[in-house]
Amino acid sequence: MEFFQALTQHAFLQHALLGGLLASIGCGVMGSYVVVKRIGFLAGGIAHAVLGGMGAAFFFGAEPMYGALIAAIIVALLIGWVTLGWRQQEDTLISAMWAVGMAAGILFISQTPGYQIDLMTYLFGNILLVTSKDLWLMMALDVVLLLLVMLFYRQFLAVAFDEEFARLRGVPVALFYMLLLCLVAVSVVLLIQIVGLILVIALLTLPAAIALHYVQTIGRMMIVATFLGALFCVSGLAVSYQPDLPAGATIILVAGVAYLLSTVLSSLRQRHRARAITSR
Amino acid sequence: MTAVIRVKDVVFSYGGPVVLEDVHLDVEDGEFLGVVGPNAGGKSTLLRLMLGLLEPTAGSIEVGGREPSEGSRAIGYVPQYPPFARDFPITVEQTVLLGRLGTAHVIGGYSRGDRDIAARVMTETEILNIRNRRLNTLSGGQLQRVLLARALACEPKILMLDEPTANIDARMESDIFALLRQLNQRATIIVVSHDIGFISQYVRRVACVNRTLICHSTLAIDGKVIQDLYGGDVHMVEHAHA
Ligand SMILES: Nc1ncnc2c1ncn2[C@@H]1O[C@H](COP(=O)(O)OP(=O)(O)O)[C@@H](O)[C@H]1O
Numbered sequence: 191m192e193f194f195q196a197l198t199q200h201a202f203l204q205h206a207l208l209g210g211l212l213a214s215i216g217c218g219v220m221g222s223y224v225v226v227k228r229i230g231f232l233a234g235g236i237a238h239a240v241l242g243g244m245g246a247a248f249f250f251g252a253e254p255m256y257g258a259l260i261a262a263i264i265v266a267l268l269i270g271w272v273t274l275g276w277r278q279q280e281d282t283l284i285s286a287m288w289a290v291g292m293a294a295g296i297l298f299i300s301q302t303p304g305y306q307i308d309l310m311t312y313l314f315g316n317i318l319l320v321t322s323k324d325l326w327l328m329m330a331l332d333v334v335l336l337l338l339v340m341l342f343y344r345q346f347l348a349v350a351f352d353e354e355f356a357r358l359r360g361v362p363v364a365l366f367y368m369l370l371l372c373l374v375a376v377s378v379v380l381l382i383q384i385v386g387l388i389l390v391i392a393l394l395t396l397p398a399a400i401a402l403h404y405v406q407t408i409g410r411m412m413i414v415a416t417f418l419g420a421l422f423c424v425s426g427l428a429v430s431y432q433p434d435l436p437a438g439a440t441i442i443l444v445a446g447v448a449y450l451l452s453t454v455l456s457s458l459r460q461r462h463r464a465r466a467i468t469s470r
Numbered sequence: 471m472t473a474v475i476r477v478k479d480v481v482f483s484y485g486g487p488v489v490l491e492d493v494h495l496d497v498e499d500g501e502f503l504g505v506v507g508p509n510a511g512g513k514s515t516l517l518r519l520m521l522g523l524l525e526p527t528a529g530s531i532e533v534g535g536r537e538p539s540e541g542s543r544a545i546g547y548v549p550q551y552p553p554f555a556r557d558f559p560i561t562v563e564q565t566v567l568l569g570r571l572g573t574a575h576v577i578g579g580y581s582r583g584d585r586d587i588a589a590r591v592m593t594e595t596e597i598l599n600i601r602n603r604r605l606n607t608l609s610g611g612q613l614q615r616v617l618l619a620r621a622l623a624c625e626p627k628i629l630m631l632d633e634p635t636a637n638i639d640a641r642m643e644s645d646i647f648a649l650l651r652q653l654n655q656r657a658t659i660i661v662v663s664h665d666i667g668f669i670s671q672y673v674r675r676v677a678c679v680n681r682t683l684i685c686h687s688t689l690a691i692d693g694k695v696i697q698d699l700y701g702g703d704v705h706m707v708e709h710a711h712a
């Protein structure tokens with residue numbers, strides 16, 4: 191309750207809340223693709239390698255979020271190119287980029303004075319530091335993301351569901367796969383603001399994975415996952431506020447517990463249904 | 471009669487041993503062709519070559535006078551092993567609608583016409599009543615009908631089916647082949663089957679694929695042909711030809 195009182199008084203909390211809501215859109219929409227296409231590891235690679243770009247931006251005195259965005263897109267294109275061309279060694283190559291990106295980031299940051307504070311912020315996020323400038327960037331990214339997904343909904347669905355069939359229908363599969371990865375990269379950047387790059391992958395996959403327990407279509411999955419993402423961000427923020435816990439970690443724990451409960455619940459429900467059928 | 475598909479001197483390997491060798495095949499417009507042969511004989515590979523999903527190591531393939539990768543837009547394909555995850559969150563109707571991709575506009579949703587065509591082919595394949603079900607709730611036979619409907623939604627000139635009845639019961643198998651016979655009035659059909667006796671009731675010509683390809687009129691199939699193809703002891707079962 192104290193949280194909601196504070197919310198009316200402090201601009202930084204309002205920013206945090208708005209940031210959480212804006213990030214939820216990326217997490218719901220692109221997280222659904224990540225879950226159904228089973229590219230969680232790939233998204234993890236993008237998220238971690240992004241530290242290279244943030245570190246470089248930090249070192250050269252640029253805005254770290256722009257560095258993150260550029261790095262995320264470059265890494266997404268590299269990983270996409272690798273998975274299209276060398277499917278056999280996909281794992282190894284993604285792991286390599288994952289580690290090399292982080293290593294480069296750490297080197298850049300270590301060479302910049304005053305690095306101790308910022309490194310933790312990048313790794314684990316700090317939702318309370320979201321500025322109004324960040325919010326504008328997040329909103330712009332959400333608009334781009336939603337626009338592209340709405341315009342090419344059918345193509346993205348075809349590429350996520352059945353690449354081979356999409357290719358036979360003349361859909362430029364490689365192009366849309368690359369675009370999909372770039373949009374995943376964009377949502378990674380959105381979420382880094384909230385939970386940092388180490389925890390991104392949880393917020394990208396957990397709400398979507400929970401939604402998958404209850405929906406028939408990927409469109410519904412996106413809507414439910416967005417609401418769940420927003421719910422986790424807000425409740426995590428509220429829970430962490432008074433005891434002054436790290437907000438990012440709290441949000442992830444809330445999401446993790448919800449996922450666990452939902453998994454148990456839906457498997458019980460399935461078993462119940464199976465029993466109802468056999469006893470009929 | 472004109473050939474809609476021409477396969478000339480095709481050799482193919484996946485990088486290891488030769489899978490297909492010296493394959494010649496002209497598929498006539500309006501034909502109902504059966505493809506038979508032992509397991510791992512190269513039947514699926516031959517279809518995938520005609521679809522442009524694989525490139526021949528040597529030789530050439532034309533579909534409607536064009537490269538397979540371009541000509542394949544005219545083909546409706548039912549794969550032997552669907553490559554998608556069965557638990558993907560997609561309904562029957564959405565799956566069938568994917569067959570309308572690449573026909574008209576690029577941006578936005580499906581048109582009224584697309585939905586009408588999807589409804590028509592779902593009626594034909596008798597899945598209209600399960601259009602809102604998610605794929606992971608379907609039986610094997612229902613899924614097979616959905617895949618056939620998706621292929622029909624492409625409004626194909628050529629229909630290619632790779633063992634469409636491998637995992638379903640005999641009655642449903644007859645149903646599907648009866649439907650194919652009807653569809654043959656508007657499309658050329660190529661169907662792979664492991665059951666030479668069964669399909670010879672329906673097709674006029676069979677291509678026997680076992681690394682090489684030999685065509686037979688179904689009237690000429692006897693124990694000798696089958697033994698040469700499968701190499702083992704095979705019992706002939708008498709049956710009438712249509
Ligand atoms: N993707 C692949 N990579 C390597 N070898 C393959 C692949 N697909 C099929 N083969 C091999 O090619 C041969 C022909 O396979 P296939 O065309 O599937 O036969 P059929 O459909 O007649 O059972 C088999 O020996 C099989 O092991």
Ligand SMILES: [Mg+2]
Pocket residue numbers: 513514515550632
């Ligand atoms: Mg096969």
